[in-house]
Amino acid sequence: MISDRERAALQQRQQQLIQCVFDQDSPCTTGLRVYRHSLWTNGARALSTTYPVLTRLLGNEAMAVLARTLLRQSPPSAGDWAEWGEGLIPLVDSAPELAQMDFLPDVARLEWSWHQVSRWAPLPLDPGSLNRLQECAPEDIRLQLSPAIVLLRSPFPIDAIWRAHRPVSAQHGQDHHSLDLGALSRAIAEQDDDCFLLIDQRRSRAHLQRLSGEEFQWFDDLLRGLDLAELLERHPDFNFVHWFSRAVQHQWITHLR
Amino acid sequence: MNSKQRIATAALALALTTLATAPAQAEGKEKCYGVAAAGQNDCGNLAGTHSCAGASKVDYDPGEWKLVAKGTCESIGGMLKAEAKRRYQESQR
Numbered sequence: 001m002i003s004d005r006e007r008a009a010l011q012q013r014q015q016q017l018i019q020c021v022f023d024q025d026s027p028c029t030t031g032l033r034v035y036r037h038s039l040w041t042n043g044a045r046a047l048s049t050t051y052p053v054l055t056r057l058l059g060n061e062a063m064a065v066l067a068r069t070l071l072r073q074s075p076p077s078a079g080d081w082a083e084w085g086e087g088l089i090p091l092v093d094s095a096p097e098l099a100q101m102d103f104l105p106d107v108a109r110l111e112w113s114w115h116q117v118s119r120w121a122p123l124p125l126d127p128g129s130l131n132r133l134q135e136c137a138p139e140d141i142r143l144q145l146s147p148a149i150v151l152l153r154s155p156f157p158i159d160a161i162w163r164a165h166r167p168v169s170a171q172h173g174q175d176h177h178s179l180d181l182g183a184l185s186r187a188i189a190e191q192d193d194d195c196f197l198l199i200d201q202r203r204s205r206a207h208l209q210r211l212s213g214e215e216f217q218w219f220d221d222l223l224r225g226l227d228l229a230e231l232l233e234r235h236p237d238f239n240f241v242h243w244f245s246r247a248v249q250h251q252w253i254t255h256l257r
Numbered sequence: 258m259n260s261k262q263r264i265a266t267a268a269l270a271l272a273l274t275t276l277a278t279a280p281a282q283a284e285g286k287e288k289c290y291g292v293a294a295a296g297q298n299d300c301g302n303l304a305g306t307h308s309c310a311g312a313s314k315v316d317y318d319p320g321e322w323k324l325v326a327k328g329t330c331e332s333i334g335g336m337l338k339a340e341a342k343r344r345y346q347e348s349q350r
Binding site: 049118122125127130131133134137138141203204205228229232240241242244245248249 | 261262264265266267268269271272273274275276292294325326329332333
């Protein structure tokens with residue numbers, strides 16, 4: 001058993017350690033600075049794992065600076081580094097130094113979504129609920145989209161940018177500064193409409209595909225909770241039969257209600 | 258039966274065909290080696306060089322594992338533990 005006084009002293013030392021590690025402006029002994037640097041290194045590595053394309057576009061040094069800023073603004077709240085890093089999106093969006101690369105926040109959003117979908121457990125479809133298609137009026141049928149898919153819309157061709165800059169090597173540390181400006185300008189020049197994207201899981205891995213504007217709007221109306229009759233009225237040319245088969249196959253929906 | 262109801266019934270018929278031809282997936286999870294992206298492994302590796310989730314350095318390292326739905330490991334290009342261990346031991350000779 002330790003006394004109250006000893007407990008208070010331990011708590012104070014613990015607090016000092018946390019402050020030293022997380023607060024870059026707090027005074028720190030040389031020994032304890034090792035922990036601070038370890039935090040920075042782990043933070044930068046976590047971001048480069050989650051955002052490999054951003055790392056390639058910006059370079060390791062810029063990512064290290066962003067990691068330090070993000071660690072100060074929103075330190076990790078869980079032991080798993082893979083759960084940390086969503087705050088990079090608003091950070092990139094608000095950084096004046098990056099204002100010229102206005103597509104970066106959307107690329108960051110794509111990378112975070114890809115990272116999330118890669119980690120989510122797939123939610124199986126409730127096959128029994130499909131019978132509602134036969135037993136209920138379309139006005140009484142709603143399709144429940146799986147929370148394990150992500151829809152993205154961007155004025156930039158972020159899928160092309162992402163594909164063109166994904167590291168080809170398994171070693172994430174290589175070729176980070178080789179920004180392919182040609183591929184980037186070609187991708188942006190070829191874009192004449194918004195980019196509509198769906199990220200889902202195929203065989204336990206994340207999968208990215210481009211959607212037509214019509215299909216994206218269909219998904220959007222589903223998310224708004226329209227019933228099947230309303231959906232078919234709003235999308236008279238949409239091939240629901242074919243889409244529903246793919247939705248079942250790729251587990252875009254979890255059940256009908 | 259109105260046109261919307263007909264569409265719904267046709268969608269059900271095709272969806273049931275899709276379900277019938279989809280591979281059945283067993284319940285539960287299993288350790289699958291060689292499928293984890295760098296930093297995305299679930300725990301310690303075969304080499305014993307780390308014991309932490311998220312500590313792998315390269316994509317699809319055969320010594321790293323992550324949990325996947327039971328029965329799906331080999332179909333996504335991974336190895337179950339016995340096979341992964343055998344290959345690891347061979348690589349150490």
